Amino acid sequence: MDVLVVDHPLAQTRLTVMRDARTDSGVFRAALHELTTMVVYEAARAFAVEQFPISTPVAPTQGTRLANPPLIVPVLRAGLGMADSALALLPESSMGFVGLARDEDTYEPRAYMESLPGDLSGLPVLVLDPMVATGGSLVHCCQLLVDRGCTDVTICCVLAAPEGIQRLKDSGLPLRLVTASIDEGLNEKMYIVPGLGDAGDRQFGGM
Numbered sequence: 001m002d003v004l005v006v007d008h009p010l011a012q013t014r015l016t017v018m019r020d021a022r023t024d025s026g027v028f029r030a031a032l033h034e035l036t037t038m039v040v041y042e043a044a045r046a047f048a049v050e051q052f053p054i055s056t057p058v059a060p061t062q063g064t065r066l067a068n069p070p071l072i073v074p075v076l077r078a079g080l081g082m083a084d085s086a087l088a089l090l091p092e093s094s095m096g097f098v099g100l101a102r103d104e105d106t107y108e109p110r111a112y113m114e115s116l117p118g119d120l121s122g123l124p125v126l127v128l129d130p131m132v133a134t135g136g137s138l139v140h141c142c143q144l145l146v147d148r149g150c151t152d153v154t155i156c157c158v159l160a161a162p163e164g165i166q167r168l169k170d171s172g173l174p175l176r177l178v179t180a181s182i183d184e185g186l187n188e189k190m191y192i193v194p195g196l197g198d199a200g201d202r203q204f205g206g207m
């Protein structure tokens with residue numbers, strides 16, 4: 001599995017805002033929107049393009065468009081905060097949704113919602129979730145996609161723990177990961193350290 005770390009200075013400043021415990025939810029969401037633009041922009045470097053004829057006001061020339069715009073899949077809740085930015089960069093894309101909540105005791109994901117096309121063969125998928133902690137949630141989500149025939153999944157996240165990256169690799173699924181940081185690891189409650197806390201709660205408040 002290819003892993004790309006977006007270590008651009010502007011990405012790191014937004015990540016710092018998100019990590020800071022003093023940041024309120026409005027500022028946190030704004031930083032996540034901006035950081036998502038940078039992470040998706042870097043992820044899209046690998047997308048195939050095709051040429052097609054256009055005319056400028058001066059002369060005919062060749063234009064460029066994405067050969068196969070991806071399906072965007074935010075993982076609810078926390079991935080919702082990345083959805084608008086991704087769709088703004090990829091206006092030709094359509095969107096599916098997966099809802100997962102991590103069980104507080106077992107740390108395994110519980111699926112509560114799924115809205116995806118039945119056949120994903122030939123369609124690249126861009127999965128949005130700010131956090132890869134144990135990796136359980138993203139393995140579950142990506143397995144749903146592969147079960148529908150998808151062979152090309154790019155995960156865009158903000159923070160990934162080494163344990164979660166290893167679990168994604170071990171899954172054997174056809175994945176690529178783009179992240180703004182690989183953090184130190186997980187604590188005893190399976191939170192990313194130093195991390196940023198609970199990405200859903202920091203955006204939307206506690207449940």
Ligand code: PRP
Nearest residue numbers: 076077078101102133134135136137200
């Ligand atoms: C968070 C996060 C990931 C998951 C990561 O969601 O957005 O989906 O935890 O943990 P894992 O890698 O150990 O599976 P959470 O389950 O807290 O739900 P939420 O988005 O509704 O807050």
Ligand code: URA
Nearest residue numbers: 133191192197198199
């Ligand atoms: N989910 C989060 O939102 N944060 C973590 O650190 C781990 C899982």
